[in-house]
Amino acid sequence: MSNNRAATTQQSFPMNGGDGPHSYLNNSNLQRKATDACRTMIEEAIAQKLDVKCFSSNPFRLADLGCSVGPNTFKAMQHIVEAVERKYLAQGLKSEMPEFQVFFNDHVANDFNTLFASLPTERRYFACGVPGSFHDRLFPESSIHFMFSSHALHWLSKVPEELLDKNSPAWNRGRIHCTSAPDEVSHAYAAQFDHDVEIFLNARAKELVVGGMIVLLIPALPNGIPASQSPFGVMFDLLGASLMDMAKEGLINEAQVDSFNLPVYAASREQMTDLVKRNGCFTIERMELVYPTSKLVDRFCGNECGMLLRAGMEGIIAKHFGSGIIDELFDRFSKKSVEFSHQLESSKRGGAQLFAALRRK
Template sequence: MQQSFPMNGGDGPHSYLKNSHFQRQATIVSRTMIEEAIAKKLDVKCFSSNPFRLADLGCSVGPNTFIAMQHIVEAVERKYLAQGLKSEMPEFQVFFNDHVANDFNTLFASLPTQRRYFACGVPGSFHGRLFPESSIHFMFSSHALHWLSKVPEELLDKNSPAWNRGRIHYTSGPEEVSHAYAAQFEHDMEIFLSARAKELVIGGMIVLIIPALPNGIPASQNPFGIMFDLLGASLMDMAKEGLISEAEVDSFNLPIHLASPKQMTELVERNECLIIERMELVDPRSNPAGPINGKECAMFLRAGLEGVFAQHFGSGIIDQLFDRLSKKIMESSHQLESGNKEGTLLFVLLRRK
């Protein structure tokens, strides 16, 4: 059984809609790279048929997905013009994909009214097929592929060396735990890439933006890794105060993996239909990065993670958990600010052979 952890729906103070400006920065940083990819690498002449179909995999509820889709549509339009194909300008159809439990009602209600594309919602896990064969020309996925399809099974077995006592992630954990996460990620990515290779038209492209680690750097030096450790420490504090049980913490693991460029390269190379056009780490922070704001960081993490914590611990602990996290982030701000100068997001551009 695959697990589903949607971002917070609706438009309330803890919604993803109101707390996704961090992810939006990544969209801004990657915009030029996507425009360059389309201008230099996308051969629209080889696409015979109208319309041009785009997909956002793990789109959540907006507004980031609308901004990204509009940039891509505009870049493709410029490409048609640049290639002297004005008379063959296609209509655009955009497929917004996320889990069935995603709040599609909110997504649809906030669709831009002036959009230049036909919009569809596609419910389902991208760890499987979503579209007919050879039907999509350009795919995009931002801040989604780091979610595993499920917690690796070994982590749920008390007698396994991968039993992750007192922690909620592989950051700072024993090697067996890291291995279990990596194996699950490799399994998921193999399925993901194989499905996308079937769905893309020949010459079609896919852009992935994924929270990631530089080669050879442990998760404990990465801002996300550090924050997962702080979340784990907050939970252990609450267990010590008797608010939850230690057993609950022991049996909980965040199904999130931080890949390295090396790991991603190896995984793509196993797929015979896709080739890497570009892969590099980028830094989504504004330059120079300002000081860390604990409350803001905690709100951003809460919009994405509340569901997975509430499912396991109940929703009663959520306010307190993220309040504690906010304080711990401020205490660790020096460590967080100095982490990962090489960039915390991996930009990957693939082409369908």
């Protein structure tokens, strides 16, 4: 049942666990606000496109893929449960109102203890944890009615292999991402994303009931904006430059920087649309870019920016360079983000996320 190919080659770098100062729990405001910005779109997708009459089974099963440690996932799940309840009422199905079961999915190494310790006591659903990669099967066939995934699908299953081959034109010397890199590097990232999304959609197509829906929110790149002018692009360039400074000072080895790449990728609306159409198992009910960063973030630099990046990237950096460099690296990054605050500020207009509502055919 499980796709062992994926299980053996995938990499997993969960967000910082616990509830300390560097935890995802305390440094994920931006993601929460970005999800909140799509509240109405989620409600509309459920009200207009989810035909609950065609679901025969009770309970109504709902999954959050890449849920991390909360609290964002709890807010999103509560919101979706309420929207589905309203849909049952609107369709005259009050007497058939189901019970709800929510599956919280993330990598095995995710801090599920913190997640479950902070489950809201007032929740109107039964909660389960589902450890494992969403680039693989997670649920039995035709068992889930609604899936949600926010700020997770941009994580690739692994760094594209060409980037690690010194003889390849995609060898990414002195950089840590496809931002500001030669075309070969960008193509390798895009191809890895295509491959991962194909596996993701195939798995979800098996797991969703016919008529079931999946709503995706992912950081995205608007047409005409180069990655180097998007918020993540500027941040990754500054993080790469901070690592290179440390290499020049002998604090780390330059070869270590050359062999380090972040496995995250911002797709365009067009690329995602093509992938869904090519897969063929879903109808696209809505696929739209929204621009929360420019509206939601006042000052996008300094310590706050460093903490946001650290909560997500500390694990992968520590694994490659050792945990000893983390404080120094993010201190340098925060200072650089102030020095280049004009770049970060103007990148906010490229801070888009893609909203996709897909329905299983």
